Amino acid sequence: MPAAKKPRKSAIDPADFKGRAATINDIARLAGVSKKTVSRIINRSPLVREETRERVEALMREVGYTPDPLARGLAFRRSFLIGMVYDNPTAQFIVNMQYGALDALRGSGFELVVHPCDSRSPDYIDGVRRFVQQQKLHGVMLVPRVSEDQALADMLASIGCRYTRIAAVALDAHSRMVITHDRDGAAEAADYLQTLGHRDIALITGPGAYRSAIERTEGFVDALSRRGIKLPKSRVLEAGYTFESGVAAAEKLLSAKDRPTAIFCENDEMAAGVYRVALRMGISIPRQLSVIGYDDSPLASRLWPPLTSVRRDTRDTGRIAAAMLIQSEDDLRGRPVASVRPHLVARDSCQPPEA
Template identity: 80%
Template sequence: MPRKTSAATGTRPASTGKPATINDIARLAGVSKKTVSRIINNSPLVRKDTREKVEALMREVGYTPDPLARGLAFRRSFLIGMVYDNPTAQYIVDMQYGALDALRDSGYELVVHPCDTRSPGYIDGVRRFVQQQKLHGVMLVPRASEDQNLADMLAELGVRYTRILPMGVDDQDARLVVTHDRDGAAEAADYLLTLGHRDIALITGPSAYRSAVERTAGFVEALASRGGSVPKARIIEAGYTFESGVAAAEKLLAGKKRPTAIFCGNDEMAAGVYKVAMRTGLSIPRDLSVIGFDDSPLASRLWPSLTSVRRHTRDTGRIAATMLIRAGNAPMPVASVRPHLVVRDSCQPPA
């Protein structure tokens, strides 16, 4: 059987079983290592025919640049960190997908760091992560993004960062992506009032999360602006989890006088309401209307499909990562990702 040769050079690549290195690419292409480096980093100082030949060779041998090695060579890192403390797995997955959308073909790679913001030493843990990885930049995802002390630490280290927040803050050093959670919750309240609901309950996320505070305030204020209200007994704080949604719904649906509608701070808790409603013989939406928040894949998989506030999580991650890898350190305007209500089958006028 004839030996396989390189289409770019006619030279047979080494078949040692080891990944090709930048030195291998340079040798096989008949160019200098510096030229290969320039091609990897999209330098304009390379002739078009040389670039095409080297890129064809890299594709043929499956060569991919090592971001850590590139960082050493160029005295800067090609790693973007994502720091998060969030109990909702789907939210984190969607955020990562968005960041990866932005980093694709950029030469940057994503590394993640989960943390517990309730732990007294978590900021030191983030500091070690940033310094050990020599990160180019950091995406701060709720709830970690809500901690000004964490943002201040990154600023002291001279590390660029973006903060994804449910509302604006006065932080001149930060590049902010504001998700306007209050507005999304207000739209949910307006929709229920338009349907004719007046006996409405609210299952919130943890009060330590700024997103939960914003969603609660937006919903309650929108009701009040149109003459409605939610009694304190109808507001149950839960934990953004399915189990906590079940526990909250059991309290709200146990008595004879039940609410005709429940707004939940996320879709996971709304799924918990579905479980309790089914167990108690209540029909959604005939006996009980339900609205969630996030518009995660779960919303369309429930039956009946869940009306939910879409907050464009993947787009948010993409924007935050794009801001980090954009050239230059000049301040950038605050980015906004506006939520909106996606109406499905879980609501109708009260009986």
Template identity: 80%
Template sequence: MPARKQPEKPASAQVPGKASTINDIARLSGVSKKTVSRIINHSPLVRKDTREKVEALMREVGYSPDPMARGLAFRKSFLVGMVYDNPTAQYIVNMQYGALDAMRDSGFELVVHPCDSRSPNYIDGVRRFVQQQKLHGVMLVPRVSEDQALADMLLEIGCRYVRIAPVAMDDMSRMVVTHDREGAAEAADYLQMLGHRDIALITGPTNYRSALERTAGFVEALARSGIELPASRILEAGYTFESGVAAAEKLLAGKQRPTAIFTGNDEMAAGVYKVAMRSGISIPQQLSVVGFDDSPLASRLWPSLTSVRRPTRDTGRLAASMLVQADAQAVISSASVRPHLVIRDSCQPPRS
């Protein structure tokens, strides 16, 4: 009596105990390794039914191509780096989300490199990161994007990059411009339209180009309306909650308090909220507050914070697209994002 044929095992059961390789996928699907490679790299030279069969198998066994191995095979890297030195965690997270949006289904992966731009050898650290990872390209996030010496080093070693900055600082094929000055000017116009004349500004560190641009945009917009912002009403802080608290304590301590405060980011605006609450100053009845970034924090504060929305996720998406698209010229015409004011509950006309 002939032996009964055993039921065929599912494909995923035929590669137990180890991660599947491209050779496993080729063997189990009955096609060549070259065909699998073409499917991974979205080649049009594969029949639709073959592509669907192989892709279904890859999903079944959980196969994901190794970017480093692909880089060796194709003599190029499938890794994009993001280099940053920024004290605002939510900004960095949103930037990463945007980059990952652009890389989805592209075969590229994101690797991040936090650094301290105040360190004398931080540029050497970025050089090692780029060379060890054999990066396809690098996204430079403020404040490191503003460092010309870093950009020069990347040019020297032949690494493509995209700089994100409030103004154009390079060839536009390597820039995403965020126009921070325009956003700050919109905040100034809104406060003076409400009738505020005694206005204060808590700005970020002056070694950040974003802080300089936001300060200039705000002060110039008030001047166009005939409002002069004295030096005593401009305080430098550090883009952190704690520095916002310290600056607000100085501004709100005396009897001659400003009727409105514009802060260079939402973290510092939250610091103003804390000092106001502790001092018995009601927002917005006695003090109007405007932030910058429109981070999730803005809508979670009470009253909800009027803030300049900076499209950070879109910025990250655009910067990554300029690196991973085969023809970066296709996105250069739109390599710019513009902020706008989101009005909520933290402002009203001053008391007479």
């Protein structure tokens, strides 16, 4: 039986890479294989012997070699970049969404690039188009609020870029949607407050242009109505999903003589604003005022008392949206719509109203 072929000795020592990054040519020379073989290993081709694959992958780890997604895109005439486009005032929401996307892309050979934008700007869609074309993106995750913009989705379709949309309701084909069911989460918050005995309830909503705010508002109001509780217009204040807007809304609600016994805020940032005003006015949470937020962000458990909040798994949502983009379109065709269900996490910010 002939002896196994020994790799030819390389003139390059791994220690040489302390001052620079190794290239695919370096890896090929060190491993004693062709550049084409290294490329096949990077792209998980089945045409490479397992022994060779393990040896080359061990060498790449040793010298810290990382394939360049742009270079791979040129070689394979397609990009290995996934974009995330967002216009959202809540930093923690965006961070969790990125973590989820990175979970899905880890080990796939794809990388994530992000593009914040201002959807109120008249040329923001052109800006997204330039981002997609300059980066030669394989696909794009659209995060609320931009995911709700049909003109943006139409533009991506027109230039042949794959996309997934994260939204409170179905806005597109099932193969392009991750639905978050915000209406159901808000309805659960309403049911919880009613079960505790609250009837004088206020609502601080998100911006009226956001589909998530529309769904949460309608879900909350309808759930109370089914239980015989009508929410007066004076008890519904629109805010901006920010801490500052929550403060402003709370000041109006809590300065009234007949202040509510409970407030539902459509995100945790605005709920924190309510906490600020209640503390300043000497109103005890939850003894004199029950408060519920939405998102169950890390902020919810850091407030005192810990905030009852509707949890939507933002990280899991990002993971699903990114995973859909690196699956083949044939695999996605005909599958049920992807969704992430919210649920209430009860903590210490709610109790029955004072007699």
